[in-house]
Amino acid sequence: xxxxxxxxxxxxxxxxxxxxxxxxxxxxxxxxxxxxxxxxxxxxxxxxxxxxxxxxxxxxxxxxxxxxxxxxxxxxxxxxxxxxxxxxxxxxxxxxxxxxxxxxxxxxxxxxxxxxxxxxxxxxxxxxxxxxxxxxxxxxxxxxxxxxxxxxxxxxxxxxxxxxxxxxxxxxxxxxxxxxxxxxxxxxxxxxxxxxxxxxxxxxxxxxxxxxxxxxxxxxxxxxxxxxxxxxxxxxxxxxxxxxxxxxxxxxxxxxxxxxxxxxxxxxxxxxxxxxxxxxxxxx
Amino acid sequence: xxxxxxxxxxxxxxxxxxxxxxxxxxxxxxxxxxxxxxxxxxxxxxxxxxxxxxxxxxxxxxxxxxxxxxxxxxxxxxxxxxxxxxxxxxxxxxxxxxxxxxxxxxxxxxxxxxxxxxxxxxxxxxxxxxxxxxxxxxxxxxxxxxxxxxxxxxxxxxxxxxxxxxxxxxxxxxxxxxxxxxxxxxxxxxxxxxxxxxxxxxxxxxxxxxxxxxxxxxxxxxxxxxxxxxxxxxxxxxxxxxxxxxxxxxxxxxxxxxxxxxxxxxxxxxxxxxxxxxxxxxxxxxxxxxxxxxxxxxxxxxx
Numbered sequence: 001x002x003x004x005x006x007x008x009x010x011x012x013x014x015x016x017x018x019x020x021x022x023x024x025x026x027x028x029x030x031x032x033x034x035x036x037x038x039x040x041x042x043x044x045x046x047x048x049x050x051x052x053x054x055x056x057x058x059x060x061x062x063x064x065x066x067x068x069x070x071x072x073x074x075x076x077x078x079x080x081x082x083x084x085x086x087x088x089x090x091x092x093x094x095x096x097x098x099x100x101x102x103x104x105x106x107x108x109x110x111x112x113x114x115x116x117x118x119x120x121x122x123x124x125x126x127x128x129x130x131x132x133x134x135x136x137x138x139x140x141x142x143x144x145x146x147x148x149x150x151x152x153x154x155x156x157x158x159x160x161x162x163x164x165x166x167x168x169x170x171x172x173x174x175x176x177x178x179x180x181x182x183x184x185x186x187x188x189x190x191x192x193x194x195x196x197x198x199x200x201x202x203x204x205x206x207x208x209x210x211x212x213x214x215x216x217x218x219x220x221x222x223x224x225x226x227x228x229x230x231x232x233x234x235x236x237x238x239x240x241x242x243x244x245x246x247x248x249x250x251x252x253x254x255x256x257x258x259x260x261x262x263x264x265x266x267x268x269x270x271x272x273x274x275x276x277x278x279x280x281x282x283x284x
Numbered sequence: 285x286x287x288x289x290x291x292x293x294x295x296x297x298x299x300x301x302x303x304x305x306x307x308x309x310x311x312x313x314x315x316x317x318x319x320x321x322x323x324x325x326x327x328x329x330x331x332x333x334x335x336x337x338x339x340x341x342x343x344x345x346x347x348x349x350x351x352x353x354x355x356x357x358x359x360x361x362x363x364x365x366x367x368x369x370x371x372x373x374x375x376x377x378x379x380x381x382x383x384x385x386x387x388x389x390x391x392x393x394x395x396x397x398x399x400x401x402x403x404x405x406x407x408x409x410x411x412x413x414x415x416x417x418x419x420x421x422x423x424x425x426x427x428x429x430x431x432x433x434x435x436x437x438x439x440x441x442x443x444x445x446x447x448x449x450x451x452x453x454x455x456x457x458x459x460x461x462x463x464x465x466x467x468x469x470x471x472x473x474x475x476x477x478x479x480x481x482x483x484x485x486x487x488x489x490x491x492x493x494x495x496x497x498x499x500x501x502x503x504x505x506x507x508x509x510x511x512x513x514x515x516x517x518x519x520x521x522x523x524x525x526x527x528x529x530x531x532x533x534x535x536x537x538x539x540x541x542x543x544x545x546x547x548x549x550x551x552x553x554x555x556x557x558x559x560x561x562x563x564x565x566x567x568x569x570x571x572x573x574x575x576x577x578x579x580x581x582x583x584x585x586x587x
Contacts, residue, residue, distance in 0.1 A: 024401065112510075
């Protein structure tokens, strides 16, 4: 009886360890394979040159620039709106009903599929407001898509700032805003930075919304205004891998571009995770 | 005297400023609701007029999707069934693996391994879907082709595998939160009754965190339904009702992404794609409401 229970336990633990190992190995196999195949494509020219010979040669400079603009543009929307929403929810809102509804809205916004965000961006920004397929339309769409990411991480970091900090500041005669601005925000900043890093990573990696609102297969010049179309790293990978007559000829460029995108997203996310780790440790 | 007046005036000014700030923050705070509402309005505005041309039942139960032929037909049943199959198979793969990870992190791993496995799972969550799709195309597809002797590796199975990978971090991390929040006292009571660790996990810890695990599964499944780039790249793209696990399929999301560029603004095709968007929005919205309800209802109060 006792030994049977132990055998079941050992089998159960073995299954769980195996399952976990499969998940972790899948990640390493995926990343390892792409790095292994694409490493040879990386060169200085790959980062700094325009595509050549109908995309079969040259570099991905315009796609890097485009992704950078989208990251920058989307954060101009998502950071201020997201941080202010989180401050309102944690510091100001008194009516639990309103908080509940807003929070439900945020959760549902986080669950809207990115392709639906793409449809929304297309119909509102590209067509209805007449921005066209452009940096502006893409940034607005990605900025709104990223709102829940910023709101949640900001809220979380505001909540862990000890209540005694607030009381101390208020008792010294500071107003609520002064307390938030001078005491709470500086203490929550590393946590907020985590959310910003995660949202930047997402803006860099999202494809479906970008292809409806901002991206072009190929642009001969770098963008000069927010109303220009741009190339973007994820869309570049998608197009090279699926469309056109040179799918095999551009294979090494596809791997190379994938490495650049993965590296960018990983650096942003790991910075975010490290910041959060340190932030939690400091407050303990 | 004069000093006092200035002080009072300054104080008053900062109080007024505070009130203005609060009003302003309230308005901004409503923005996510406003965005959600605007998404609904624009989906309806662009998608709903479709049903003046085609009846809802012809749209949903029609078996032929030929949007660009001379006699166009807009039946999305094959797309719905594709989405359904992919979601079911991906969930069957993702749920056991995710729960393994969640139980491993919360119950089995020592503190060092936990600090390694947890961030690794979060890294998976951050991998862009276009990368996962790319890997499915260049590695998994040829692998399936040679090992199962099929014409194309871009099919239902490939898409389900890649989507499962995508869903694992969502299900694993939310389940892990739920499992970790089960009070120690419950487990201790179980140990005191002579149960071993496995019996305690299966009969006490998991049942106690079941509502959290359901929340995790629902959110994970909702992500699978809405994921676009992976299915666009590896599902094969045939708008027919799949007959085997190796059939090429065309789920709802990839259909929108694949055809939006060729649909002329305001045309029937364009409206049909937005109508598919409405369906996706409604499904994921319902899933999120259920998840929200579950997570609020049976949560252990953090001690």
